[in-house]
Amino acid sequence: LQRMLSIAVEVDKSPNCSSCKIADVIFPFILNIPLRSQREAFFNTMESQLLRCKLLELLFQHSCDLPTTLPLSLAKILYFLSHSSLLLPYQDETATWQRWDEMLQYLSLLLLSYQNVILEFPLAEHLRSSLNDRMDLIIQKAKPKLQDSDDISHVDIQLKIEDFISRVQQVLGQPFPLQIMEKLCMLQ
DSSP, X not given: OHHHHHHHHHHSSOHHHHHXXXXXXXXXXXXXXXXXXXXXXXXXXXXXXXXXXHHHHHHHHHHBSSOOOOOSSHHHHHHHHHHBOOSOTTSSSOOHHHHHHHHHHHHHHXXXXXXXXXXXXXXXXXXXXXXXXXXXXXHTTOOOOOOGGGOOOHHHHHHHHHHHHHHHHHHHOSOOOHHHHHHHHHHO
């Protein structure tokens, strides 16, 4: 299934558009996956980084009380950190801190996927372009165009992390679990 999804994204003239269409179709099924281990297995085995970005973006948009119109960017990922509620409130019976832990896991995965698509790898940085256009961009050694919302500061990150810690501590009403602190440090 993952290979077929990856091919479906790649063969389209606009991988960005096809990944959006595929994500819209798959998303309702993801909401009905009952176990965290099954959801993580699905996301971790995705071959298409672009499709994983789109699906995770939909998941976080779904969990926000006030969805944002920002394009997928570092600023939008920080927005999700500040505005996402617990993902999948109807999921299996787990402790509240484990739901926050799962949310941070997916946020880290979204960040890694986004970096793979846009920022880091020379051959993967044009994943939003068609195969034909991608070859030309690679030959020209063209750099990907970053968005204005990708320009965030260390202060922005620190403020959002502190806001998240405060919000979670209010909800939990207990000492901050070590697992969540580790995930926050990794995300930061």
